[in-house]
Amino acid sequence: MKNLSLKSYVFVFMLSLAFYSCSNSDSDNNASPENEFTGADDEVKLMTVDPGHFHAALVQKYGYEQVDSVVHVYAPEGKDLELHLDRIEQYNNREENPTNWVEEVYTGPDFFEKMLEERPGNVVVLSGNNAKKTQYIKQSVDAGLNVLADKPMVIKPEKFPMLKEALAQAQENDVLLYDIMTERFEITTLLQRKLSQYSDVFGTLEKGTPENPAITKESVHYFFKYVSGNPLIRPGWFFDVDQQGEAIVDVSTHLVDMILWETFPGEGIDTTQVEVVEAERWATEMTPGEFEKVTEMEPYPDYLEEDLNDENNLEVYSNGSFVFKVNGVHGKVSVEWGYESSEGGDTHYSIMRGSKANLVIRQGEEEDYVPTLYVEPVNDNSGDQYEAALQDAIDEIAEEYPGLSLNETSNGWQVAIPDEHRVGHEAHFAQVTEQYLQYLVDGEIPEWERKNMLTKYYLTTQAYKKSR
Structure with a gap:
């Protein structure tokens, strides 16, 4: 073979370098650099x-420093979009801590397809008609987009396999699919969970029975309420359970999430470890006047006609409860909706x-409708030694939540919580978002989170079937 000249060597070297560069470029494209987050300013769009x-x-x-102030909105024209933009404008124009969001809006019947086509961002926010x-x-996950979705992510059992596929596809595509579980950040729930991990205070979790579960979560909500200081106008479809979802697959999502999160902290629960034992559903009745007040619509839209009774009142199946077992432990969730609260608002x-001991959260008239945590000893566990153990636990937890103290009651203690830790339901959305932003930087959602997300919706959809 003839020896290569210097010029030939240079040519071969340059050709190899070009090939190497192209290979690396292809590799980088496959790695989806738009989904690699470092926590830098404005990188989340x-x-x-x-x-x-x-x-x-x-x-x-x-x-959020990590989130670009320009938000691209894809939606059909209508009242829902107008109300959304009005709320954003309100946040931008408030005197205290105003935001600086810029909403770039596309309207049209092909809004979702247009979003997938243009892809001006890297995180899809979903909170609307379910x-x-x-x-x-x-479709968003299949397109390689991260998703932050309001609950519920599924409302009908026949759609559960699609959600299961989406969760699996998200992991395969290295994108993060996460739902907004605000109630974990409520301070009494946080403290209930923490105290349950002190064996000298709580002991061990009971197994319970269907009649007397080991852990119960109940919430009462109202259709007419105030949000950000203004009366909440709900869309008509909110009262159509085929579009919003029944209580058993909607608000119950929060309650199931908290039960899994509190009873088995940091442990992922598989669908094979749970079973729905019993479930029921019932309706809340609304008059035409009440419907008009909360929706600013009159008369009822056609899709609600089949839900009207003989008095022309709307019957909304917005109430439900069910009992389930997780690793042999019985839990119960119950959700009720009234029209309007005479006082106090939503309760838990x-x-x-x-x-x-029992760890009990009450939010009734005696508590001025403020969620309040009680420690109520059982089986003769009261006394100086028990109180000392409880005080030690509170002192340790107070290192993270300063100012906690105990007030003695007739059958135990009330945990006194400073107002600084009671940030309110609306602020919890920022806390969930910040958690999601950290997961984006981490590049993954913890395995226990992913497992529990699937199991949570498995339980709600199974309960939906059981209630019938």
């Missing part, structure tokens, strides 16, 4: 799709039953 629920705006009630939400989630009740 939101795309809000069909924001029919006020939760979409609450994600933007505060600004009828197509599972499909939107799946919860009990965790331990061998040494």
Whole structure:
């Protein structure tokens, strides 16, 4: 073979370098650099799709350094979009801590397809009509987009396999699919969970029975309420359970999430470890005047005609409860909706039953409708030694939540919580968003989170079937 000249060597070297560069370029493209997050300013770019629920705006009630101020909104024209933009404008124009969001809006019947085509952002925010939400989630994940979705991510059992596929596809595509679980950040729930991990205070979690579960979560909500200081105007479809979802697959999502999160902290629960034992559903009745007040619509839209009774009142199946077992432990969730609260607003009740004490959250008239945590010893576990153990636990937890103290009651203690830790429901959306932003930087959602997300919706959809 003839020896190569210097010029030939240079040619071969340059050719190899070009090939290597192209190979690396292809590799980089496959790695989807738009989904690699470092925590840098403005690197997260939101795309809000069909924001029919006020939760979409609450994600933007505060600004985040990591999130670009320009948000691309894809939605059909109409009242839902107008209300969403009005809320964002309100946040931008408030005197205290105003935001600086810029909403770039596309309207048209092809809004979702247009979002997938243009892709001006890297995180899809979904909070609106739930009828197509599972499909939107799946298509977004398939397109390699991260998704932050309001609950519920699925409302019908026949759509559960699609959500299961979406969760698997998200992991395969290295994108993060996450739902907005605000109730974990409520301070009494946080403290209930923490105290349950002190064996000298709580003991061990009871197994319970269907009649007397080990852990119960109950919540009462109202259709007419105030959000960000203004009367909440709900879309008509909110009262159509085929579009919003029944209580058993909607608000119950929060309650199931908290039960899994509190009873088995940091442990992923598989669908094979749970079973729905019993479930029921019932309706809340609304008059035409009440419907008009909360929706600013009159008369009823056609899709609600089949839900009207002989008195022309609307019957909304917005109430439901079910009992399930997780690793042999019985849990119960219950959700009720009234039209309007005479006082106090939404309320929450919860009990965790331990061998040494019950940890109870009440939010009734006696508590001035403020969630309040009680420690109520059982099985003769009161006394100086027990009180000392409880005080030690509170002192240790107070290192993270300063100012906690104990007030003695007739059957135990009330945990006194400073107002600084009671940030409110609306602020919890920022806390969830910040958690999601950290997961983006981490590049993954913890395995226990992913497992519990799937199992949570498995339980709600199974309960939906059981209630019939």
